[in-house]
Amino acid sequence: MSDVLPTPHRSVPRRRARGPLARAARGLAGVLLAVAVAELLLRVAVGGAHLAPPVFRNAQADARRYVLEPGSQAAVRQFGRTISLSVAADGTRRTPAAPARASRIVHLVGDSQVFGWGLSDDETIASRLQARLGDTVAVVNHGVPGYGAEGYLAALASIPASDRVIVLHAEENDGADAYGLARNGGAACGFLVSLSLDAGPLTCAGMRLRLVELGFVAWSAFQHRHAMTPLGFSAHSQVAAAVLYPRIADGYAQERARRGDRLSFSVVPWKGRYAQSSDDYLPPPLPQAETLPSPLPDDLAMPHRFALRADRLALFLDGDTHLSPAGADFLAGVLHEAYFRPDVAAAVTP
Amino acid sequence: MTAADPTIRQPSRTRRWIVALAGYAAIAVVTFLFLEGASRLLHGGRRPMLPYVTDAAEGPRMPRRFDADIQFARGEPVRVCTDDYGLRMARCDEPTALQPTVVLSVGDSQAFGWGLAFEHTYAALVAQRLGGDAPVAVRSMAAAGSDVETLAAWAADYRAQSMPVPHALNLIAVNIGNDLDEMYFGRMSARVPNAKPLSEWLTTHSYFMLDFAFAKRVLFGQSEWQLPPGANPVLFALNAGERDRLARACADAVERLAAALPPATRTVVLILPADYQIAAGEFDKYRPFYDSPAQFDGWRNRIAAAASALDRIGGQLAEDLRARGYTVAVPDARLRSADPARVFDRQSHHITAAGQQLLADSVFDALGAP
Numbered sequence: 001m002s003d004v005l006p007t008p009h010r011s012v013p014r015r016r017a018r019g020p021l022a023r024a025a026r027g028l029a030g031v032l033l034a035v036a037v038a039e040l041l042l043r044v045a046v047g048g049a050h051l052a053p054p055v056f057r058n059a060q061a062d063a064r065r066y067v068l069e070p071g072s073q074a075a076v077r078q079f080g081r082t083i084s085l086s087v088a089a090d091g092t093r094r095t096p097a098a099p100a101r102a103s104r105i106v107h108l109v110g111d112s113q114v115f116g117w118g119l120s121d122d123e124t125i126a127s128r129l130q131a132r133l134g135d136t137v138a139v140v141n142h143g144v145p146g147y148g149a150e151g152y153l154a155a156l157a158s159i160p161a162s163d164r165v166i167v168l169h170a171e172e173n174d175g176a177d178a179y180g181l182a183r184n185g186g187a188a189c190g191f192l193v194s195l196s197l198d199a200g201p202l203t204c205a206g207m208r209l210r211l212v213e214l215g216f217v218a219w220s221a222f223q224h225r226h227a228m229t230p231l232g233f234s235a236h237s238q239v240a241a242a243v244l245y246p247r248i249a250d251g252y253a254q255e256r257a258r259r260g261d262r263l264s265f266s267v268v269p270w271k272g273r274y275a276q277s278s279d280d281y282l283p284p285p286l287p288q289a290e291t292l293p294s295p296l297p298d299d300l301a302m303p304h305r306f307a308l309r310a311d312r313l314a315l316f317l318d319g320d321t322h323l324s325p326a327g328a329d330f331l332a333g334v335l336h337e338a339y340f341r342p343d344v345a346a347a348v349t350p
Numbered sequence: 351m352t353a354a355d356p357t358i359r360q361p362s363r364t365r366r367w368i369v370a371l372a373g374y375a376a377i378a379v380v381t382f383l384f385l386e387g388a389s390r391l392l393h394g395g396r397r398p399m400l401p402y403v404t405d406a407a408e409g410p411r412m413p414r415r416f417d418a419d420i421q422f423a424r425g426e427p428v429r430v431c432t433d434d435y436g437l438r439m440a441r442c443d444e445p446t447a448l449q450p451t452v453v454l455s456v457g458d459s460q461a462f463g464w465g466l467a468f469e470h471t472y473a474a475l476v477a478q479r480l481g482g483d484a485p486v487a488v489r490s491m492a493a494a495g496s497d498v499e500t501l502a503a504w505a506a507d508y509r510a511q512s513m514p515v516p517h518a519l520n521l522i523a524v525n526i527g528n529d530l531d532e533m534y535f536g537r538m539s540a541r542v543p544n545a546k547p548l549s550e551w552l553t554t555h556s557y558f559m560l561d562f563a564f565a566k567r568v569l570f571g572q573s574e575w576q577l578p579p580g581a582n583p584v585l586f587a588l589n590a591g592e593r594d595r596l597a598r599a600c601a602d603a604v605e606r607l608a609a610a611l612p613p614a615t616r617t618v619v620l621i622l623p624a625d626y627q628i629a630a631g632e633f634d635k636y637r638p639f640y641d642s643p644a645q646f647d648g649w650r651n652r653i654a655a656a657a658s659a660l661d662r663i664g665g666q667l668a669e670d671l672r673a674r675g676y677t678v679a680v681p682d683a684r685l686r687s688a689d690p691a692r693v694f695d696r697q698s699h700h701i702t703a704a705g706q707q708l709l710a711d712s713v714f715d716a717l718g719a720p
Contacts, residue, residue: 176537176538176539179535179538179587228539231537234407235407235499235502235503235606236407236408236409236499236500236537237499237537238499238599238602238603238606239499239533239534239537239596239599239600239602239603240533240534240537240538242595242596242598242599242602243534243588243592243595243596243599246592246595247592282407282408283407283408283409284406284407
């Protein structure tokens, strides 16, 4: 070992660039490298999936609205699993088993609960109902996250009066949506964002970084760490509820007259009914929240049906208020039982 | 230049970070103390506004055992003190523990007596007349920003502690110029304040934080959901049928509040009008609080319609409450008979000492007292 001499250049200290600019450049390079490595690791960890669904765009006809991007599809990592999400050519979420041509059509109208937030295409309420109805009837999923009664009425206007329609209100937020105020956000680069954002290609490239998506998801979770108790379920919102829920019900008067009993209503119950904790919701829910009838139009007493299930909390995603695959399947079963048995044809075409 | 002595052990990087952080923290504390001292000097030991604290459901309350001189926007400083339940007391030398109460006044800043010594509030004036020569114990469950719906939780908490002796009078104020908008728009979103215990401690104890909050509002304007000063957008957000529903729902809320309060021999509901219902010209005083003349004029042009809608809602509310067995005091006629400049503050909707006297008179009108 002693005859191994150190190489000459090893004994000479390497000249390092000095000065604030050089230090800043080194720092920037280090940060970029760290971001690139983190992005790579994150992509590997989620199998390349997105962390939020990139399937939205702003409506051309109405700047206040956003819609699903026809033909878009994505794998999305949500709530600990990877789901597949695709949008049909008509801008509705795809129901994989729906026949391309069916003599009868059933339309499900709603928000993210009907859309199937956190669910794969074959796990949505529409898909589970389709599985029960077979291939003589096509179920169309008109759910769009963030929509409320105003959006449901717009969807109804586009559906032929002869078709069967079930509107599924979300107890979680449809009451607050009935304020009818303009939305602040919309779609940008395929994502739903809470700010009005006129995004260019560079911004979109940035937004599609999984690290940025993760940041948006984390920020959203932080903002909603205390979920708002739906109107009417707390002592503080009885007055607003007494005005807004009748506004929702009244809004369907024309559609009820036009469609008769081809139009039905039910609700996706608010998860907080069954899992109350004053730490989770603000204002604190009423003690009797679980047994309250739905303040929204509901022909099926859906909250009561959920309450009868011993595993009712398993009907919702863990850590979120949306329906789980089991919840969507249960609700589809209730719809099937109530409206499509024993004679599907008679029920679909009154 | 001298080379560093290699035998002297240099502090580790972690140690240097800790020292630096401690230094920054010390600078921050000294700066805050300096600003706090400057604020106290500036205000001469009188707080520039009331503290703002909320309960678990974000309903506004007054802090417990509060005692300070408050310099409101106008007038002489006013001493404000509260008991163990946050109720405003008539005299600050009273015990703060629970006392037998004869008159309990419940409401928002109007019932609090914004800018007034307690003896000038209608609650004190009513208690004085009820008691005659003997002093009557009176307290106010009142906080700025509260409404008949949020007050129910405070009432229930108080009832759970109150003495089993019925009050002679529970006096509930419905400030329809504020409460309707708050109960409708105020429920649109839930806002959880960051570091609530710290911010409430600061708002109760620090003068600088009050100045800071005021400066923030002046510099950055109102938050998105703040209601336009002096106006009532709820009247235009609802159609006629919905306004009728709003009146009924408000009566329901009053009934829930009355049921939550400690029992009383009599309950009077005092329906307080908006200032522009009494005199349309009162709305002009809000002009400086609007961002632009166009914005102000937009609301100014709707004042006649708004007054008409509020008159109708107030009438429906009074009729509904009477049908439910409540004694209702409507002070509109008495207020209209006086010079608006004497009964309303010149910069806000608050009612002056002269106006409070008229409110007390209208309560006695309703009680049928001589």
